[in-house]
Amino acid sequence: MKNSYFEIEWIIDLIKEQEPNRTDLIEQLRASEIRQWIRRPYLRLVSGERPNQQGSEWQFLENIVLEHATEGTIVLDILKDGRIGGVEFLRQIKY
Known part of the structure; x- marks a missing residue:
């Protein structure tokens, strides 16, 4: 059975590998009170x-796209003040 939770450390590891210059994002995630969450298409970290x-x-600025071996494409919504506004798991979206 697939684990029903996703760990924030997995995203930290992806950023380290795929966007190593974005230490600001790593620091934010390390400081987050959310350590794991039930798998779902979108995790909102800031009010939308x-x-x-x-x-x-x-106040949206950009997306950071990460690729996870089992979860597929993960998109981080980055706001103008540098915070991560949300995390989107494209594989889980039902079209």
């Missing part, structure tokens, strides 16, 4: 209410 509007916490 009124995205990209004035006063909204969610």
